Amino acid sequence: MAYTKIYDQNYIxxxxxxxxxNGRPNLPKAIxxxxxxxxxxxxxxxxxxxxxxxxxxxxxxxADELDAKAMVLxxxxxxxxxxxxxxKHQADAVSLAQKAKDYILSEGFDSSSAxxxxxxxxxxxxxxxxxxxxxxxxxxxxxxxDVERAxxxxxxxxxxxxxxxxxxxxxxxxxxESQE
Numbered sequence: 373m374a375y376t377k378i379y380d381q382n383y384i385x386x387x388x389x390x391x392x393x394n395g396r397p398n399l400p401k402a403i404x405x406x407x408x409x410x411x412x413x414x415x416x417x418x419x420x421x422x423x424x425x426x427x428x429x430x431x432x433x434x435a436d437e438l439d440a441k442a443m444v445l446x447x448x449x450x451x452x453x454x455x456x457x458x459x460k461h462q463a464d465a466v467s468l469a470q471k472a473k474d475y476i477l478s479e480g481f482d483s484s485s486a487x488x489x490x491x492x493x494x495x496x497x498x499x500x501x502x503x504x505x506x507x508x509x510x511x512x513x514x515x516x517x518d519v520e521r522a523x524x525x526x527x528x529x530x531x532x533x534x535x536x537x538x539x540x541x542x543x544x545x546x547x548x549e550s551q552e
Contacts, residue, residue, distance in 0.1 A: 379417060383410055384425055387417070391426075392435050448512060455508040462498055469494035 387407040391397065394406040400419040407416055417425075425431070472491035479487070511519065 379410060379421075383408075384429070387422070387425065388429065388431055388434070391431065392438065396432075396435055451508055451512045455512070458508070465494040465497035469498065 390406045390408055391403060397403050397406060400422070403422055404416055404419065407422070409416060469491055472487045472494060475487040476491060514522070
C-alpha cells in the first residue's frame with residue numbers, strides 16, 4: 373500500500389489560490405511550479421494528488437465563477453466611473469453656465485457672443501448629462517430581470533403608440549456574437 377500524505381484544507385485552498393492567481397496552468401510541471409511548499413515538510417503534493425484536488429474540488433468551475441464575479445466588479449467599476457464623469461461634466465456645465473450668465477449680465481450681450489454661446493452649450497450639456505448619469509445609476513442597481521422587464525415595458529409602450537423601430541439585423545447579430 374502506497375503512503376499518502378494528508379494535507380489540510382487550508383493548504384489545498386492555498387494551492388487553489390496560487391493556481392488561480394497564476395493563470396490556471398494546466399501542465400503538471402507548471403502547476404507544481406506555482407503552488408506553495410507544504411509546511412512543515414517543505415515538499416509539494418504529487419501531480420496525481422493535485423489532479424484529484426482539481427477534479428474533486430471542481431477547480432475549473434470554481435475559477436470560472438470567480439472570473440464571472442471579477443467581471444461584474446469590473447463592469448460595476450466602469451459604470452460608476454462613467455456616472456462620476458457625467459456628474460463632473462454636469463457640475464462643470466453648471467459652473468460654466470453661471471460664469472457665462474454672470475458675464476452676460478455684467479458686460480451685456482453685445483460685448484461677447486462667446487458668452488452667449490457658452491451659456492447655451494452649457495445648459496444643453498446639463499440636460500444631456502443629468503439624465504444619463506441618473507440612468508446609469510438606476511441600471512447599476514437593477515438585476516438582469518429588472519432590466520429585461522423594463523425593456524419589454526418600453527417596447528410595449530412603443531408598440532401601443534404604433535411607433536416603428538428600425539433594426540439592422542446583421543449589426544444586431546454581430547453585436548450578439550461579440551458578447552458571447
